[in-house]
Amino acid sequence: xxxxxxxxxxxxxxxxxxxxxxxxxxxxxxxxxxxxxxxxxxxxxxxxxxxxxxxxxxxxxxxxxxxxxxxxxxxxxxxxxxxxxxxxxxxxxxxxxxxxxxxxxxxxxxxxxxxxxxxxxxxxxxxxxxxxxxxxxxxxxxxxxxxxxxxxxxxxxxxxxxxxxxxxxxxxxxxxxxxxxxxxxxxxxxxxxxxxxxxxxxxxxxxxxxxxxxxxxxxxxxxxxxxxxxxxxxxxxxxxxxxxxxxxxxxxxxxxxxxxxxxxxxxxxxxxxxxxx
Numbered sequence: 001x002x003x004x005x006x007x008x009x010x011x012x013x014x015x016x017x018x019x020x021x022x023x024x025x026x027x028x029x030x031x032x033x034x035x036x037x038x039x040x041x042x043x044x045x046x047x048x049x050x051x052x053x054x055x056x057x058x059x060x061x062x063x064x065x066x067x068x069x070x071x072x073x074x075x076x077x078x079x080x081x082x083x084x085x086x087x088x089x090x091x092x093x094x095x096x097x098x099x100x101x102x103x104x105x106x107x108x109x110x111x112x113x114x115x116x117x118x119x120x121x122x123x124x125x126x127x128x129x130x131x132x133x134x135x136x137x138x139x140x141x142x143x144x145x146x147x148x149x150x151x152x153x154x155x156x157x158x159x160x161x162x163x164x165x166x167x168x169x170x171x172x173x174x175x176x177x178x179x180x181x182x183x184x185x186x187x188x189x190x191x192x193x194x195x196x197x198x199x200x201x202x203x204x205x206x207x208x209x210x211x212x213x214x215x216x217x218x219x220x221x222x223x224x225x226x227x228x229x230x231x232x233x234x235x236x237x238x239x240x241x242x243x244x245x246x247x248x249x250x251x252x253x254x255x256x257x258x259x260x261x262x263x264x265x266x267x268x269x270x271x272x273x274x275x276x277x
Contacts, residue, residue, distance in 0.1 A: 029057040030181050035188065036090060037065045040119060041097040041135060044069035052095070056181070066091075072100050074118040087126050092188035093181065096120055097158075098136040098147070111146035124151040128232075129190030133180055153187070154180030190236060197232050201225050217260055224253050 037056055039049055044067045058064035068085070072078060078086070086094075099105040100115040108114055116134060123130050133154040134147050147155050156177040159165050165173075204221050213221070231249035234242040263274045 027055070028178070030055055030178055030185075032056040032058045032064070032093075032181075032185055034059055035064065035092040035185050037093045037095065038086065038089070038091045039065070039067045039095045040070070040086075040100070040116075041067070041095070042069060042071040042100050042102055043097065055178075070100065071102065072115060072119075073104075074100075074115050075122040078119075086123065090191070092131065092191075093184050094120075094123055094130060094132045095156075096123075096132060096134055098134055098138070111143050112150065117147070117150055120152060121150065127191050127194050129187075129192070129194035131184035131188055131190070133177070133184060153184050156180075187236070193235065194232065197228060201228060220256060220260060224256060228253065 035058065037052075037058065039052060041048055049065075049067045049069070053061045053065045056065055066085075066089075068078075068082060070078070070082070075083075096116045096119055098111075098114050098116040099108075100119065105114060111117060116136075120132050120134065123132060128151070131153050132151070133156060134152045135156050135158050136143065136147070137158045137160070138144075144155055154177075157173055159170060159173065204225055207221070227249050231246045235246040261274055263272050265271075
């Protein structure tokens with residue numbers, strides 16, 4: 001749409017419809033080489049998937065940009081096979097339409113009740129590091145803020161000519177989408193970070209149950225778990241100070257565990273776990 005609006009009108013008759021070859025377009029594409037993207041949208045086949053497959057420059061458009069053009073009222077409406085595709089493929093970016101049943105949700109007032117919100121919540125619950133950008137036809141500020149509060153990493157306001165958005169808005173809307181998409185693709189490492197983070201937390205909590213620790217040791221471990229949660233939330237902000245705090249928290253965690261469980265014999269130059277294991 002932006003490409004058509006900006007097309008060289010001198011090359012067209014006044015009543016002609018601009019035919020845009022997106023593959024040869026000068027439009028700057030999003031570098032998604034080596035990344036996998038999933039579009040979940042009941043209107044995906046109405047042009048959205050065609051444009052997005054070109055906009056995202058992937059290694060293989062057929063396998064690395066997949067679509068689920070499904071009309072569903074929430075996560076539970078997906079088949080087991082579709083749920084497995086969504087959660088186990090290892091997608092680096094999810095693009096999800098807010099209303100996956102279209103006009104059936106026009107009377108839904110609360111953003112948390114939309115079908116797309118429910119799907120996003122399940123994807124984030126499975127792995128909080130999953131990167132999600134929501135598509136919405138609404139530009140209401142409270143809806144957009146709610147999406148971010150629910151865990152979305154960005155949003156794109158779906159345009160249609162009948163809404164008569166000004167050209168400046170269309171260009172800015174596209175720029176924002178590109179910027180948020182590029183940031184999400186850079187942040188896709190958070191999937192592995194979150195998985196490792198949860199493994200460490202689970203191990204620490206289970207270790208408390210297995211061992212007869214003093215109340216002081218149990219308190220220390222619980223404090224470690226709480227600090228790790230704070231560290232993970234901060235690293236998602238991708239600011240240098242936040243990343244530094246994340247690293248320092250993990251280093252300090254190791255130091256505390258060493259102080260609690262490791263016996264170092266300087267004379268014999270030996271190290272052992274103090275539980276004899």
